[in-house]
Each structure stands twice: as C-alpha cells, then as structure tokens.
Amino acid sequence: MTTGDGLSKAANSESIEKLAKNMARVEELSKRLADVMAQKVPHNPALDGPNQELYARAATAYWSQIMQNPAKLLEQQIAFWGKSVLNFAEAQQALTAPPEGSEAQDNDRDRRFANPLWDNNPYFHFVKQQYLTNAETIRNAVQEAVELEETDKKRLAYFADQIIEMMAPTNFLPTNPDALERAVETEGQSLIDGLENLVSDLEANNGELVVRLADESAFELGGNIATTPGEVIYRNRLMELIQYTPTTETVHETPIVLFPPWINKYYILDLKAQNSLIKWVVDQGYTLFVVSWVNADESHAEIGMEDYIQEGFLTAIETAKDICGVSQVNAVGYCIAGTTLALTLSLLKQRGDKSVKSATFFTTLTDFGDQGEFTPFLQDDFVDGIEAQVAEDGLLRSWVIGRTMSFLRSKDLIYGPAVKSYMMGETPPAFDLLYWNGDGANLPGRMAIQYLRGLCQRNEFAGEGFELLGHRLRLRDVEVPLMAITCETDHIARWKDCYRGVQQMGSRSKTFVVSQSGHIAGIVNPPSKKKYGHYTNPDLKGDSDAWMAGAEFHEGSWWPRWQAWLKPRSGKQVPAREVGESGLEPLAPAPGTYVRVKANR
Template sequence: MADERQHPMLQYIINNPEAFAQNLAKTMENAGKALAAYLEPRESGEVRDGTDELTNVVKTLAQVSEYWASDPQRAVEAQTRLWSGYIDLWNSSLKRMMGEPSEPAVNPPKTDKRFTDPDWSENQFFDFVKQLYLITSSWAETMVHEAHGLDDHTRHKAGFYVEQISNALSPSNFLLTNPELLRLTMESNGENLVKGMQHLVEDIRAGHGDVRIRQTDPSKFAVGQNLATTPGKVIAENDVCQVLQYEPTTDQALKRPLLIVPPWINKFYILDLNAEKSFIRWAVDQGHTVFVISWVNPDARQAEKSFEHYMKEGILNTLDVIKRATRQEEVNAIGYCVGGTLLAVTLAYMAATGDKRIGSCTFFTTQVDFTHAGDLKVFVDEEQIEMLERRMAEQGYLDGSKMASAFNMLRSNDLIWSYVVNNYLKGKEPFPFDLLYWNSDSTRMPAANHSFYLRNCYLENRLAKGEMVIDNVTLDLKKVTIPIYNLATREDHIAPARSVFVGSSCFGGPVDYVLSGSGHIAGVVNPPHKNKYQYWTNGAPVGQIEDWIANAEEHPGSWWPHWDAWIREKDATLVKARKPGAYRMKILGDAPGSYVMERI
C-alpha cells in the first residue's frame, strides 16, 4: 500500500503480461466476430446503411463553419479564443509540474458523472486530458451559439449535433484516456475487454446488424410475471388496441370509470411496472374502475392506420366498451405523452360533434402546443420527414428502435455512453432495472399515424393553431370546456414543462397546472409511499412559467393523492364496485393481454 501511494503509476502497469497477451488475443478474436455480425446482414441485404442522417449533420455543421470562415477576422477571433484556452491550460499544467499551486483552467459541472474518479483531478495526465476536452467542447458549442444569421431551427440542430459529437468523443469513453478503465484493465489482465467484446457481439446479433445496447438485464423481467401484474381482464380488442379492465379491490367505486390512454411509442405497463410502483394498482385501490388501452405493436397491416383510426378505433371505441361494461356514460380520462395528444385531439373532436362522454381529463406530460417542444424538434423538418416517410413506405411502419435511439440521444451521456463504458469496456452486466427494461420495450409505429403526428404537431403545430382536421372536422381546443388537470415534470426532455404550460392556454375550460419534480417518467411514476421528489401548485397557468413557479406552493412527495382529491371534487358519487365480465361482457383473456407481449 505504501509503495502504491508513493508510486501511483504502478496501478497502470500490467500485472501478468502472459495473461494479458492471452486476453488481448481473445479480445481481438471477439472483435472479429463483432465485425462479422455487423457485416453479415449488410452483405445479405437485410440491412441497408443510409447516409441521409450523416449528410444532414454535415450540411448543418457546414453552415456554422461557413459563417466563421466567410470573414477572416471572425475566423482569427475563433481560433484565438480556442488557443487562448489551450495556453491557459498549458500554463496551469506547467505550474503544477513545478510543484506550484495552480487552479484548473476549467472544471466540469458538479452534475457531470463522467469525471468522478479521483485520478481525473489528482493525476496530472488525466487532468490535462479532461481539461483539454472540456475547453474544446465548450469552444465548439460557443461557435454554434454565436453563429449569427442561422435560422433558429438550424442553430438548434447544429447545437444538438455538436453536443452528440462532444459526448461521443469524451475521454471517459476510451480505454487509454480513462483512469478507471485503465486500472481495471491492468488489474484484470484484460479480462474486462474479453467480456466486453463478447457483450458487443451479442448486442450486434440482437440488433440484427445494429448495436442494441443493453441498459438492463432482460432475463430478470417478464411481462405478466413480475411486470404488469395488476389483476384484470381483456374485454375487447380490434386492429389497433386491446381494452383492459382491472379487478376491483374495494367494495365501492367512484361512479365515473377511469380511462387511461397511454402512449404507443412504448408499452402501457409504465403505469403498472410492479405492485409498489403501479399507478394502475394504486388507482384501483382508491376506488377507481380502471380501463386501459393497450396499443397493438403494428406491422405492415396497420400501415394506413392514422390518428383518425387511433381516435375512433382506440379512444372512441373504448368509451363504447366502457359504457357496455359499466352502464355508465360519463368517464374520467387520462392521457400520457403522445397518448395525451391523441386524447386532446379526441376531446376537440367530441366537442365539435356534441359527444360529452368524458367529464374530466388529466394529461401526464402532454403537449398540444409544440412551439417549445425541446430537442425532439431537431429531428423534424421537411427534409427529414420526407426521408423518414420514404423509409416507412418500404415497410409500412417505423421500427421502434429508431424512435428509441432518438429518445436516448436526448440524454446520450446517461442512456448511451455510460452503458457503452459499462458493458463493452468494463465488461460488466447492466444492473437489473424494471424502468430500463420497459424503456427498451419499444413498439413500431404505423406509417400514416407517425407521418400525421410529425407534420401536424411538430412541424406545423396545427392543433394549437386550430387548423388540424380529423374526419373532415376542424378541431378547436377552445371548445373543450371540461376541467383539466395538466401535469408537467420539471426536468422533462420530451415534453418540457414550458411547452405543457403554454399548451394549457389552448383549452377553453378550467385548467389546473401541476408541476412535478424529476423527469418524464420518474416525475409521473412516483408512488406516495416512496416519499420522493415534490410537486408545485399555483392554480391556473397564466402569464410566464417563471412567474408561476416563483409563486407556486411546494408540496413534498407524490402528486397522486392531490390528483385523486381533484377527481373527487368533480364527482365523488360512489356505486357498487364493478368486476370485469359484468353485463355479459365477454372475457377475452387475462391482463396484461397479448398485444403487450409482442416485442420488436
């Protein structure tokens, strides 16, 4: 121990050269298998590598370069700024080498988990590499932000692309520039690299030529066994969804049943992960008669299923089913993410056609106004949508892995590169985590549906403008006058809190805006007994969101009981609890049903 403290570089020396050489040979052998797994589906024509995405990145960044290169003075200023940072780093490093006290030229944010190993600061080599990276990446981001003359969308795309490149090139992602990885490799004589390369082979094979990064251990989870286990029945199904009704756990239930419309980008069981985290089970225990739409995992047969079909065959048909199952016409409805957007579309359609079957509506992290839709707008412009439509036309759907990759890129350090390091360089198995298992359980999306969503919502923002047309009906959210509980989450990257706040003003009735701590999933799936996070209330969302937050009241813990009280304020009438199969409803099977079982 004393020697290691005196000679810290000893920990970066190979312990057993012979074992290391053998493991290095095994690593190279597995690397060959990985390359073969990558090339085989391409040689057979199963996978075709497109260059459209790369072309879009190059074209976007070229516009930034053109701005700085078009004026020699600007170019010199940009170079001077970068070299000034390098000179400051060199001077501070020289002082440190000479034993003089020296402050780092730059430090990573405290929230950056990539550089937590002590040697990133204590070892001068790794500290120098870290600072060199931080100076360069910060300079690149500044070049984008200060490239005047770019339109907002191009600047947004350029900033996003630079961030992705910067994250990918972090020294924490490479063996020779990451002290933790280097120590592990020396200590294990390279066994971590053998295991890691084997993981890479398995993940490329699982992705049929693409790397499907494991974020958790899939062998530890099974839908219907330790996920989505709340007792219930399938009481209806069609080409787009199954309808689930859950068994009551109380003698009495609220007169209004509860309809939950989940997103179709992933499976519905995010609201029924396990008994402790399940919003569905908790709602049943509070006396709600819960019905959930379980969307189909579509293939080419659903290619022409549009928003209109999902509205009619999904939500409107389910309202018919609920009436037959309960003899109750009016329901409380919940929509989550894109399921909430579809529910808002349906509310506007119902308002236009005089359908009053939904008495109150709750939105979980739902956008109806896409002005401030966040980084997902990077992927939406006419050129990119046309490219996507051409690809979807070949199969009739968008492969779920494509959408999953886009979502992961929103937090690439946490959802991509941390697993690259853990799985392929450390050679470790990912930790079993039900939420990440669900995150990987993505679904395909019908071509017509996805095209309509991108064009009408993200690109044209027609729902907020009152210009969206469904079934020859022009939709006006101002005609939606039922009470609305609009939940946003403070750290949401998919439906930003500002976007949800602005969208609240689109409706014509009373809206209660509630802001939860954490993000798009954890801020929603926050059971009361966990006593985690917090939520803020401040009544109607008027003015600016910063002012609303500044004057909001903070409440510790989960927002779930607050929502339940809000529902009961609207109608607290109780009736005898209803069981699936009442009124001669045919039972098609047990929850969670068959549609949720199909994986891509």
C-alpha cells in the same frame, strides 16, 4: 526446482491457457460481428444527421463574421492557443513534480472524470483539460454565430454537442483510466466480455447499434412487473382493453379509461406494486380500464390518427360505458395519447357527444409552436428522411424513436452505458425503468407522418385546425373539466409548452400542476415514496413565468390531489364490478398479449 519456480510455471501455464481461450473467443466474436454487419439492412442516411445545407449556412455565416471582424477570430484563436499551452505546461510541471493528491477539478459536476487519475496523473490530466478546452471553444463558436437564423443555430448547437459528447476521452480505451485499470485487473477479460456485449446488442437489433440499458433476463411481464390483476375484456387490431380487478367492496360509479402513449408500453404505470399508478387507482375505489396498444407491424402501415381515435379512444370509451352501464367516463391521456385525447374531445364536442365527463392530461403537448429540444429533428431534412424510410418500411421503427430520445441525453443514455458495457465488460443493471425504456414499439407509417407534419411541424391543432374524420379539430373545442399534470424538468413535453396549450383549451374548469422531476419520474411518483413535490396555482391568465412566480409548492406526490379533484366527478358508490360480470368474456389475463410483442427492428 523450487516451490516458487513451480508456482511461477503453473501461473504462467494458466495465463497462457487463459490467453488462448480469450483469443479463441475473439475469433468467434469477430466472425459473429462480421456476420451481423453483413446482414444489416441499410436505412435512409437522412436519419443519421442533417443535410449539408445546415453546415454550409453555418460556414457562410462564420466566414461573413470573419470578413467583417477579423479581430474576433484572432481573439478566439489566441484564447484557445493560450489555454492549450497552459494545459501542456501544467502537464510538464506535473511530470517533473507529480502531485501527491491534488483535489479533483470539475469532477463534482461530471461523473465521467471521477477517477482520481484524471487529476493526479499528468497524461490523463492533460487529456481531460484539453478536451474541456476544446468543448468550450466549440460551444463558444456556435453561440457567436450571430448571423444564423435561430432554428439553424439551435440545430448547430445540438449537433456540436453531439460531436463533443462523442469525442469525450472516456469513450476511447487508451484515454479511459477506468477501462484500462479494469482490463489489467481482469487480464483482459473485461474487454472480451465487452466485445460479447457489443456483438449481442448488434445481433439483437439487426446490425443497428442500440445500447442495451437493462438486463432483460431479470424481468418477466406478469411475473415481477405489470402484475396488477385484471383481464383483457376487449381486443381489436389496434388495442387490448384491460379491466382491472377491484380491491374494494364498492367503487365510484363513473369509471376511468386511461390511454397510455403507443410509443412505449403501458406498463410504465404498473412496474411494481410499490410505484404502480394502476394499482393505486384501483385501491382508491375506481373501476379502471387501461388500453394496451398493439406493437405495429407492416400490416398496420396505413393506419392513421383517425383510426387511433375511432378504434382506440372512442371504442374503449364506449366499451367501458357498456360494461359499467353508465353514460360517461373520466378519461386520462399520457403524452401523445393525451394529445390524441384532446383531439378526441374536440371531435366529441363537434358531434354533441358528452361521453367524457372529465379529462386528465399527463405531460401532454397540444401547442407545438415551440419545438424545444426536438427542433433538430423536426426540420424538413429529417422529417423528409423519416417519410422516405416509412414509405419503404410501412413503419417508423422503434430504434429510430429510441435513438432520437436517447441522443437528447446522450451522455447518460448512450455513451455512459456503452462504456460500461463494451469497455468495462459489465452486465447491464436489473433496473425495471430501463427495461421498460428499451421495450419500444413500432409506429404505423401513416400515423407517424400525420403526427410529425400536421401537429409537430404545422401546429394545426392549435392553429387553423387539424383535419380528421370529416371535422376540423381545434384546441379551443376542449371544453370538459380538466386537470393537466406536467413535470418541471421534462425535456420531452416541457411544462411551459404544456401550459400554453392548456391556456388555449375552452374549458371553464382547468387545474394545472407542475410536478418536480421529469417525464417519467414526475408522473410515477407514489405518495409512499415522499420524494417529489408539486406546484399549483389556480390563476392561468398570465404566461408560464407568471404562473410559476405565483405558484404554491406542496410536499409530496400529486396523486392524492388528483384523487381529491376526481372524486366529486366520479359519482356515487356502487358495488364493485367484477371482471366479466357484464357478459363480455375475458380474453386473457393482464398484462395481455399485445404488450408481449417485441418491436420489429
């Protein structure tokens, strides 16, 4: 027996042993998969897609167009057939004369097709080109459904796009060259690891498929994220109020009370020292209080918007006033908390209460007249389904909210990560922003329905008024000096919609800013990064297009501009207030206890 034969037998023996181990893992993982799916609690099917009436209306409109103009259908079909035949002809030609390194097409626009095989291999090239042809045909058909109402057309376009993204060849092993190459390189280990990732994600979410975006083991609250020193100074059933430890000898007399959204955790504003808005505010010499909201469970089912205002906003403001010995605070609201801050300001105006000296709104919608990208989810069939599920659970569970947000960017937040995790067998990255994104919160059922029906669907706050706490709250009652920070590419709270709401507020002092980037990056934009600039324009009389046309662009973060606006509204300098000196005993060190509770999915 030669040495080569011995090595060959040893290698073959090792391969057989590895194969046997992998088969054993597949059997174990298959059992775990079956177990978790058997225990999955079914949810209302209305949460998964529109009712059939939308498709029926679309089919009726399409058929009507065919009857009126049959040539249009033939034109569409001939164009589709022509492109399909051309794709096949190119593949045939490539088989007889394989390209030696053709330049990538469309790859600079779509990262999914970055692998050279999409252009150099006849099979993959044909698959890609036919997919792009199919996608273009479907989108064109939706756009030409002229007899559909605009809302139906928007919804149809959205769901057509979801089908297109779901059917991308990169989402299937036989048509994904990256996954196939990885499987060959690793002797199938990548597929085993991917199956492990899939089963683990299902187990973590009670059978619901929620793709894990970040390596959760890489982060520790209070350890390497949410580390700004402070203490929980007050707690009730809805919130913990954190007072942060001063870093300057003196502070401004008027404290800041910051209300983050309760859809996610507050520490998006305190991920790490380098980009922490919370740390930066404290370092500028302000006494800062931040609310950390409870992660709702079934016991919170009957909590409504009025409770968030009374036990959250008003209680936090009064507590901060008492601790600091002042009569007013500067308030900040982010996203849905900004909306609720505006409701609170209307209530205070009607009560004659001047506890809020100024208000700052981060990416805040107050006029929901244009539902934007949320149009597909804010029609009655979806909201009826949410209401039915909420009636059963008492909660709007975090996975419903998270999935809805993710599907708005499904290529980047669902299918891309799923391919990497489940087909390539990769461990999710240790990325703090994605960790926060996956650390969602449940919402009390009553509050969620009030928000969806009264604000989002009926737009009552910007209209006839939103009934709450014995008052009819109106947008025009917001009269305190205000600054609104919006974000240029924000798809959740579009800056033009935020602008429309600010225009209707009654304040005589309004400052409106559009930061570059999106809902998170445009806000978490520290000056030290010198990354995103911002636009300003003091003239808010015209529409949003006129505002932007006349706006001045400024390099760098909006944070210093906000501080310059806030400083003259923050009073004289006083000795720094140490946590606990007011007589309220600290209850727990920041980041507190509520933030550590994981959502009950």
